[in-house]
Amino acid sequence: MRVRFFLRLVQRSLTHRVGKWLTAILAVAMGVSLVSTSLTLALGMRAKMSQALRAYGANILLVPAAGPAAAGGAPAGAQLFASMSEDLLVRLGDMSRDLPLVGYAPLLYAMAEIGSHRVALVGTWPDAIRQVNPSWRVEGGWITDRAELAEAILGSSLAQKLALTVGAPLPLTIQGRTRTFHVVGILSTGGSEDEQVLVTLRAAQELAGRAGQLNLIQVSALAADRGMEAVARALEAGLPGVAARNQLRLVEAEERLLARLSLLLGLIAGLVLVASTLTVAADMATSVLERTREIGLMKALGASRARVGCLFLAEAGLIGLAGGLLGGAAGLLLAQIIARTAFGGIVPFSTLPTVASIGVGVCVASLAGLIPVRRAASAQPSLVLRGE
């Protein structure tokens, strides 16, 4: 009977004060959505940022374990580096499913002649090398696929010095074997690629007479969950005779930067949490203060302090729950929109922001609702009713 009466009281309050309930719920939802947005971003952005930083290029180089044999001034066509077998690529392909790899590209270097000039020739997988080095700038087209044998990409300084443009024929000679490629694009990177000729791995292997050989594999890996050192060691363990070199330049800078940005987002989430808690508390307190007279009336009619407290607590809790659910969902959505706009792609769903949103909603709303109730409930009904 008492429970039913209690429920009716709550239900009455709901139906008679719909506007005020809605305002309170919205106010809670507003604060909570901010908490949920910033927490979701703080937890999920690390992976997104790590991915964006992969634009810096390969962060692991796979080389033959013996290390490249330094060969300054080696005769044209001679083997510059120690080689590895192409079979490694198959094994790497199998391993890449278990490792956080963005991409990997095999490279074969050879010294070639164009007329009387000596140039560095690089054979690679055209699609993979772009994936590993997304910030390379290309004028014209790109080599169509890995099986292509006649298309070449020319480094920008080399193109300028040889006065060659897109579409020009490019005869390359290695140890008396000549093959004529045609230039499909001009590449500018600001690095040594500007002085090189890029062809497919197969074309380079055939021209250099080094079928099935490689010098180097560029690997671009995400450092998000495990350290880069662990990825490098896993690669070495799976690929016998290969040394995995972490590019310290990228690895260290990336780890430091990500740590800082995670700290930044975490601090912001903390700040937002505190601010939202205060705002929600202030909102709830204001809306309960407004009902001081109602409390006085209830007490004058004989309601006990506990009963008044229970009623208001139930109301505040319901408001907090509704606001928390609504705000939590809105915050998740907002976080997705922000991540998609800025970094392209979604942030993973995690339970912490949802739990935190509902928790903040219910706890803060109830606590904030209780304080003025306690004050009003302990006051003399006659004074409260007179409006003092």
Add this chain to the structure above:
Amino acid sequence: MLPRLLWKSVRGRKSRIALASAAVAVAAALASALLSVALDISEKVAKELRAFGANIVVVPKQDALEVEIGGLRYATAAQATYLAESDLPKLKTIFWGYNIVGFAPFLSAPVEVGGTQALLVGTWLDREVLLPQGPRKFTFSTGNVREVKSEETRFRTGLKAIAPWWKVEGRWVEDAPAEAMIGSALASRLGAVPGDRVSLRADRTTRAFRIAGIVRTGGPEEDQIFVDLAAAQALLRLPGKVDRVQVSALVKPDDALAIRGKRNPQGLPPEEYERWYCSPYIDAVLYQIEEAIPGAKAKAVRQVAEAEGAFLGRLTLTMLLVTAVAMAAAGLGVMATMTTTVLERREEIGLMKAIGAGPGQIARQFLLEAGLCGLVGGAAGAGAGLALARLIGTRVFQAPIVPSPVTVPLVLGLALLVALLGAVLPTRRAARLDPVVTLRGG
């Protein structure tokens, strides 16, 4: 009359006014802290991103083909051209000289060491450079003359500054003329450890160096030998020459003007050219370096420059979006609080009307109160927000966030606006109601 009413109302309802002001203050603090961080983050992170390596390479202009594979260059001495070491301080005298945060010159050539060939690299390890003094004037065809003052007289730079990721087992070179650092792969081939002596031979000159440390980078440096620039110049008989300079510069991501200026800066209209020249775009910095150093060609390391621009753009966008969401939510929160505050006083409004107050009078009093809350809360909050931003800056980036001059006025204005907006609607509604109804509490 009005001031007295206001005063009475504020004194009589201290706790509620304080609550409303506090709500405004919390929102304003959040807004001003996030805004400060969002507006300054690009610069802070740009400095961090400089750890990803030099973004500009300066080389001599030359027509000869360069053959470079894995850090080894194959160019014959007859073809090679060089830059003068004495020109290097000029890098800090360009318009954006202040944004050049570090540079290191290199001179390299293959040498014979322990029966094999390796690349010898001479560089500045850690050097203090005296900078040319006096303000620098830049005259533009628009007739404007811009003056750049330089406060720095000395500039400390070198490999340590632009390549902080190097791991050295042993120690860095201290006794410049007689010590060398050796790449880890080369060291293991030679079986060399720190303290050993190696003799390097180039053409007919031979010199002995003591190995101070072993370098690990994961890159081609692991097959090279590093000595002080002067020692390399003496060994290679190229006094005062360098063949490459790596420069680390703070630049701004490309925008529409940068892209228009990229192809042909002189083709821009004079005003745009001036604006382009005076913005730290990577191409403007390259252009200024080529102007300052005779016979130099400056190239952007695309990988670093573009990745940096793209990352900064994304990060700034994220922060701005978060700030916008926070400001919107905080603003709506303040509006809701103000609305509740006014709604709660409907009886008072009814009473005022009953004793003959006009809607204008009522509105004036309530709006003044709301405005007061907005101003007081906004000012306190904006101040607190700046302090918070400072704290975040020192915690995260070890440097305080520099508040933008727009932050405080913007936050204050928004706080005032939002507080007033929140009060205006319920006041108008209450003022329109029949006093009899409101007084009855209906």
